[in-house]
Amino acid sequence: EAGVTQFPSHSVIEKGQTVTLRCDPISGHDNLYWYRRVMGKEIKFLLHFVKESKQDESGMPNNRFLAERTGGTYSTLKVQPAELEDSGVYFCASSQGYRERETQYFGPGTRLLVL
Amino acid sequence: AQSVSQHNHHVILSEAASLELGCNYSYGGTVNLFWYVQYPGQHLQLLLKYFSGDPLVKGIKGFEAEFIKSKFSFNLRKPSVQWSDTAEYFCAVMEYGGATNKLIFGTGTLLAVQP
Numbered sequence: 314e315a316g317v318t319q320f321p322s323h324s325v326i327e328k329g330q331t332v333t334l335r336c337d338p339i340s341g342h343d344n345l346y347w348y349r350r351v352m353g354k355e356i357k358f359l360l361h362f363v364k365e366s367k368q369d370e371s372g373m374p375n376n377r378f379l380a381e382r383t384g385g386t387y388s389t390l391k392v393q394p395a396e397l398e399d400s401g402v403y404f405c406a407s408s409q410g411y412r413e414r415e416t417q418y419f420g421p422g423t424r425l426l427v428l
Numbered sequence: 429a430q431s432v433s434q435h436n437h438h439v440i441l442s443e444a445a446s447l448e449l450g451c452n453y454s455y456g457g458t459v460n461l462f463w464y465v466q467y468p469g470q471h472l473q474l475l476l477k478y479f480s481g482d483p484l485v486k487g488i489k490g491f492e493a494e495f496i497k498s499k500f501s502f503n504l505r506k507p508s509v510q511w512s513d514t515a516e517y518f519c520a521v522m523e524y525g526g527a528t529n530k531l532i533f534g535t536g537t538l539l540a541v542q543p
Contacts, residue, residue: 348533355432355535356472357533358531361528361530369528404472412524412529413479414479415529416474418474419464420472
């Protein structure tokens with residue numbers, strides 16, 4: 314079974330540019346999460362999809378971040394325009410919908426550097 | 429809100445030494461607890477998890493963790509580390525809120541095992 318995949322693995326962009334990150338969850342997983350780790354700090358929740366619906370986007374930093382999950386399969390996270398403080402590692406995770414015993418499986422992350 | 433503390437940020441051990449990494453979470457009630465590991469260049473991988481039952485949980489690669497409810501702790505242990513255990517280790521608590529299960533992470537512990 315393929316795991317969670319993310320693309321690209323690394324991205325270096327200049328301040329003001331746009332970057333789009335992609336996540337492909339484990340097949341059949343309805344839940345898809347985005348997390349971010351900034352410069353050696355803790356990994357923090359950004360948002361949660363169930364299928365194509367946003368369940369919780371309380372962790373999104375601001376309106377420069379837009380996440381989509383069209384068709385309930387893969388998801389994209391767009392940062393537009395990128396700022397220096399957006400640098401970090403963006404993780405995607407997926408899970409099956411079994412609330413009290415949910416295990417989230419993570420992808421390798423996308424390392425974003427904004428110059 | 430829930431928070432997670434990992435007391436050791438960097439740990440250096442020699443091969444065959446015993447390992448214990450501390451993890452405390454901030455408040456009680458029903459908790460689901462996890463340890464994840466990220467080996468160099470790889471994705472965040474689940475080491476072990478606690479949902480209920482026996483507070484001593486065994487995971488992959490000889491790791492175990494003990495849930496002590498009275499101490500709000502979930503420390504990770506391994507009796508004899510190997511060079512291949514060099515990685516970053518993350519403790520996490522699952523927080524239930526509405527329809528979203530967020531993982532709340534500690535800041536991570538970098539373990540370096542010297543051959």
